[in-house]
Amino acid sequence: MSKYKQEIEEVIRKKQKLLEELELSKNTQEVIDDNLAVEDGERKRKIPKIKDDNTKQQELGNDEILDSQLVKDAYNTQNEHDEEQNEEIQEKKNDIRKECPFIITIKRHLLDFDFEKLCSISLANLNVYACLICGKYYQGRGRNTHAYLHSLETNHHMYINLHNAKVYCLPDNYEVIDQSLNDIKYNLAPVYSDQQLANLDTMDTKSRALNGIYYQPGFVGLNNIKMNDYVNVIIQALCRIPVLRNQIIRFNNTVNQDVFDLKTLISKRFSNLVKKIWNPRNFKGQVSPHELLQAIVLKSKKKFTINEQSDPIKLLSWLLNNIQSELSNTNYKNLIDECFKGEVEIHTYTPLQNQIGYSSVPEIENKPFIYLTLNIPPPPLHKDDHKKINIPEQPLFNLLKKFDGITTHDNPKYRKTYRIKKLPKYLILHMERFTFNKYYLEKNPTIVRFPLNNLDLKGYIDEGKSLRYNLLVNICHEGTAKAGTYKIHVRNKANNTWFEIQDLYITQVLPQRISVSEAYIQIYERIDD
Template identity: 40%
Template sequence: MAKRAASSSPEPDQEGIIKEPAAKRVQFSNDITEHENGNSKIQKIESDDEEADESVEVAEPDKVNAETAGDLYLETIDRKRLDFDFEKLCSVSLSNVNVYACLICGKYFQGRGKSSYAYFHSVDENHHVFINLQTLKVYVLPESYESKSATLDDIKFVVNPTFTKSDVAKIDKVPIEALDLNYKPYRPGFVGMNNIKQNDYLNVIIQSLAHVSPFRNFFMLENFEGKSELLQRVSILIRKLWNPHAFRGHVSPHELLQHVSAISKKRFKITEQADPFDFLSWFLNNLHLALGGSKTRYRSSFVQKIFQGKIRIESQRITVHADAGDRLRFETDTQIQITETPFMFLSLELPPAPLFQDEIDKNIIPQIPLQSILSRYDGITAHELAGHRKRYKITEAPPFMAFHIKRIIKNNLIEEVNHTVVTFNSLALNMAPYIEGASEPVLYDLVANVTHESVEDKHVYSVQVKDKSRDEWLKIQDLYVESIRREILFLNESYIQIWERRR
């Protein structure tokens, strides 16, 4: 026994330093093994003993301590400073690769390695919690381990809201009332959008399309990973509009605007006003192409299946002759050319405003029923255009009908605005008189109404949208959302209307 005790006790070396037996020494490896997908990190230790034949994971108490430290840092997160609506670019390098958001100050930084901007920010500012904006994984820096606390789920949902089919099916049926971080109530889907400079032309179109049910449902449920950047940004913006767990009761279209400005080659900008109809036409056509649609094939994409119909055009050429008295005679050609072409929008012409008015009529704004300007498509009324008399008739009506009421007339010298008010009933618009072969009423209900207003020689746009779950109408102008009575919808200058066909 004495011999065994002596052999097991440590003895000093020549320099008087006591060393532990080799069998009891362990060496902690500084190497960290990380899976390719970045899901987890495992730190391993290896025994110096010759009899050890495998690596073992770090002891469980060490893991608990790491997680506990991460939970302590989570108390520093400031949700009121977080805004994930902006372009996902590093605030230092302006790179869009591997971008993290600081959950304390809300700034974006690239990477999380020891030479990354996020790492430097964590050391310099004592900010420790970051979320990867692509993978939605949360890491604690500079230690660089992942935090999987359930208290972070609300932040992940705000970065990338996700919905199930049952969630989407309830949108138009069940009223939803939500609260933001300041306990201020808002309606998901009926929230304001930032007007960064002069981008209300885009805001009203996105708000309108976000209430076209099949369009909205498609972009809320479809997975666009690996597809067009335009599709991805439209999808995330629509999902944020309908987010019932938002931190604030409004969203910013900044991310979509930046991309639109780039791919349209500065045709549509943040800082310059544009025509909402021009943007709508460009936007739907580019979504159609991004979804793999054909330039010639009818209804070859999901977008065209919603908005595209067919129209028949009868055209007669007008010829001019001079008789012996030098009098001009206008005659129509006996030959009628008939063509059938697809359409996405119907343009409606307003009658010209009277040039002269007396004192009594000076302040009276002219009015005209919607059915009167729709008579252009009854197949009987003729219109003269570019030396031809033309008649129009719808041969195939789309599920959603988009009208463009032509108010703004531009020429080389001036820009004129026709302020004629178009009167209409938001329910049961009968399109049967304008559809070929319609023997029964074909009823459409108004979904969205984009309105125009002239303010100090500037064009200002707002939108009226229907809350189907409550059977109410709301007016949205940038960040302002207010209720509006159904009976006075037509009092504004309607510019673009979207109507839904009853099933």
């Protein structure tokens, strides 16, 4: 107890000194501000971006840390709940102040709210605060908590509660209400009005990140922590489906974040991520998908991980299924079927007894689909060494013949034909490029030629009228089957231009470049009703 008293006296002494300095500096505010600017500039130069990223990668790539975090998440101890309740009671006694001399000590460029909300010391996930001076996460704010002790040790006094966005001054422990903190609260948890949501796709305005670089909300880079390029392209792709995106945003469109709940984990974290991707006031101009990745690793029981590249079509399918089942227990409409579900009629002919030919009467079956898999014919085997190696090409319409109801698919057990019965608003095409040979995964490098606009599918369906689609999203694969990477082309509907996004890197790209990529997954939007 006496030790605590000493600490407090020390803090009071330090704070008085600082307040005196601040009081003195009021007359020379301009000079101080200039100094701060120089200091910030120096800091940026001293810590190059690349080094920063590497450190993060090492930290996050550590399996043991990841595991212990996940365990913590899944099994909150009763103690932590008790502690939370104590704090609630304590809070009622605490005062709220409009003025706090430490607001000017906040360092926005060091704030990053994309990481899992865990105390950097105890790894606890309740009552976690971010220090607004150094950006680190600490638990608690009551006496002897990690945040409280951090404030004593470092003279960092401003903290934001990561679960409700309230800002406190520690160790004094009063809440600070000030308009100037709103941008910080917004970066922690953006909240959108219906009007804003309705305008997201037509907004063609650039925003400026704290580092001075301009970005377009909705078209920002995502960190690749280790091997999660296959996740990033799927996140980027789903952000382009307005009705689905807005539904996901509405699902957690609030500042107050619930305690960890496995039942809605994927949807909530996906919601937070999508909100940050479209944030017009993003401090960093980029987002880390870290929290969603953690949720995917946990809920897929490590079927999908950060350390190993997986097939993005499998992830897409898994993700949509999970969101669908999570939302099925809520009031939210099932938009996944509404967006992507179509139907194929399959005719199956069985071989005749004499082994020559197939029965003439098929078994007929209607099957729903979320995406259509197209088979790319194998490239020619022989190469002429004297000539330039030609990359084989196939028009998309050739691959779509699989679904014309005439083309047959034979194997010793059956003959099948496929015909599309119903096409969705958003058509997902999956071009099967990867095949397992006896010993290794092989990639078919054939270029599939496709139109960016007015892909008409009326020939594949009985309706007879025009069914035109425009390309929204093109996920492609570059490199070998084993060591390649995924990137994505996305249409900016506001001005009909295209972006190429590879993890953090975003460039404008000409439409001609897109149609010669090694397309793997595409999403088309229907333009005819």
